Amino acid sequence: MQHDLDDGRAEELLNELSRLEPQDRRREEIRSELVVMHVPLARYIAGRYARRGEPQEDIEQAAMLGLVKAINRFDPEVGQRFVAYAAPTMTGEVKRHFRDRTWTMRMPRQLQELRLALRGARQEFLREHGRAPTVAEVAQLLGVSEEEAIEVIGASDAYRPVSLDSPVSDEDGGETLGDLIGDEDPEIELVVDRNALRPMIEKLPDRERTILLYRYFGNKTQTEIAELMDISQMHVSRLISRSLADLKTMLLEEE
Known part of the structure; x- marks a missing residue:
């Protein structure tokens, strides 16, 4: 299942919103339309934090709060896509929700x-x-x-x-985790029905199956998977790409 976001329409609305006076009633209409457009994205982000001791409805509400904040704070003149700005904002709000709920005590x-x-x-x-x-x-x-x-x-x-100053690699002067905050997740607009894929994932070789489970069901980064599997991050990336291609072939064969 893929959630298609109308970037053109969203950009048009956000540009209009930025030009309106604070008291203009049209502002609320635009905000409401933008929220409705991006509800699937908010649910997807909330879904990545499911089954961690909090009601899913509460997690989705936190993501929606982040969406509203992103709409209110977004500046079209910066030149950034709204999805790239909104996704980290929603994710941050979800994480804040968990911190406030003392997650460990509720596990x-x-x-x-x-x-x-x-x-x-x-x-x-x-x-x-x-x-x-x-x-x-x-x-x-x-x-x-x-x-x-x-x-x-x-x-x-x-x-x-983990400190935001933690290095991503062992290279001197390399990127830190903080440098990566705000990057657009390339998978956000490629949300799939994971339950439907489970039987197909079971057909993959053990290593590829494990990597996909870590990545898409365990919410682990490619770097974390590389450490767990004792292989390079580049190798993890290649295996994920190959496995996704195999899954796509299986899906097409079933249609």
């Missing part, structure tokens, strides 16, 4: 126990095999299903504080 007891078990199991596996375990191996170590293993992995890593 289900079973998930807390599995998260602690995962920490020790990961370290032991790394010592024995010299690499991080795959999703299937994590599931086997914890005695849970692969879907539950993904949830535990997400819970384990979701709230580990």
